[in-house]
Amino acid sequence: MARYPVNELSIGPFESITGFLDEPVRLVEDWPPLQTQYLDEYLAKLGCQTYILEPHYIDRDYITDVAAFYSRCLFNYPNHCRRLHLFRRQFDADTWRALVAEAVGGRLQEIEHDLNADYLGYVVLRPLDGCPIGRSVLQVYPASTANPGHRRYFGAIKRYRAHLGPFHLVVEGLPFQQQDQGVSACATTALWTSLQKVAPMERRSPPTPAEITEAASRYLLLTGRALPSGGLGIQQMCEAIRGSGFEPVLIRSLDVSSDKAQLMAYLASGFAPVLCIQSINGGNVGHAVCLAGVELADTVPPLLSPNFHYRKLADSITGLYVHDDRLGPYARAEISPLTLPNNSGIVTGISIRGPGDNAALFEENFLSVIVVPVPEKIRLNVSRILEVGRLIAETIGSTLLADSEPLVLDAYYITAMRYRREATKFGLSPQGNFRLQFQQTLPRYLAIAQLRLGESPLADVLLDSTETEANPAQLVLVLRSHDLSEELTDTILSMANVLGVDFIS
């Protein structure tokens, strides 16, 4: 009689992900896969010391893939995976048993808090020889970098809970998995990662790779069949996003500064843009990666043209961190101008590297198009926020003295609920605060053009993100700074007056 499997944990010193995989009996293309080598290097950088292995773990994404594809293969693929929990501290099986006993004795929260201080996340190992890395969430690099005057910012991460016995283990990251070429290709995987972040923002369940491929190929079959997946076209990516309950925003790459501004605005809003990149050697077959974070210089550089009187926060981006399913999570990429062969134009170059800041170059590409799944209520695009913000910044910037702190423009979306909570720290007058909290009608998502003087917020222009280009979207100007000259205060007040928006201070 068949019995339920016993989930006997194993615990030990961590050496490598590759060590948990049996070399396939059947021939596979690359062994061990590059992704496991990448993960080994990444985990070494995070200081991983100990693993706990759950031998029987049901992964929602994999079991859906089994139902859609693997259950009908001749080979008997199991429906379960293994899951590795990874820790930065050393402990053995006896210590673990003692911790569990103590937790039962009433110290659960204390021990859980202690474990979480060293929890690095988890890696799901699928029973697929050629593509074993399933849904994995690992901690990001720390904010500080080896590069002085720079910091990392991961805008597209989220707090995930993994349940292990009575413990709620918490990791902040962005899910990653390897494409299996059965139900998913790179575009499916990059979209899957992006939707993992945006779906919970709208209280939706993120789609599995199989569901993305199904939605992408419902009306359009560019590769002749849906499964096995032979890749997706841009239109299919758009269909998959719509099928998941979101709207696709397509942005054609223009130049490094414009592309950085678009990427920064979506990332700072908590969305994870998908970057569609192409080889510099031509062809219409590209690759898709998902943006998780950026490296920023502490000093925002001036614009290239001396005619302008403001700077853009996005120009301080000095590097990207992307999920590349050919490599692994948080792969470092440089973004810089790149001249195409035969001098046929200057494009935005994306050079992807292995783990770490000084890793070897993996591949040189250029950015072709950015795809961002956004909630359907967001209609006002980033270009429009920047358009309004740029005009206001340039106007106010032109009145500043030469020795003033630089005026910096930032753009992003935020829910009105969150903005109102943050506004309690702005130091607004009681009347101004009351007005913003209760009397001002705001949409679910606000589009913000923010002006700063150096590091200090100066003013926020709140725009209605449900508006279209034809209608004015400006709602309110919120004055944030408390140390302004009378002249600058008058300038901002006059700006609000000319824009025809409410002024809150």
Add this chain to the structure above:
Amino acid sequence: MPRGGESERGNLGSTMSDKMQTRSEPIKAEVTPKSRERMERLLEGARQRVKPVVLLERRAEEITEAVVSLRLK
């Protein structure tokens, strides 16, 4: 140090320099005709300067045939 994510904008610095001093009274939203006229003039000058950038960046929304025919695998 926060890293961003869903609960806050993290180390982007949007709130880091907000001082917890509170304005006792809102600034009176009174604009003299002279101030308004000056602002209209400044705004028009700025509009002329940023116009080429605006026109350039609007091109990002023009999705070309080359983009549509891109296959990702």
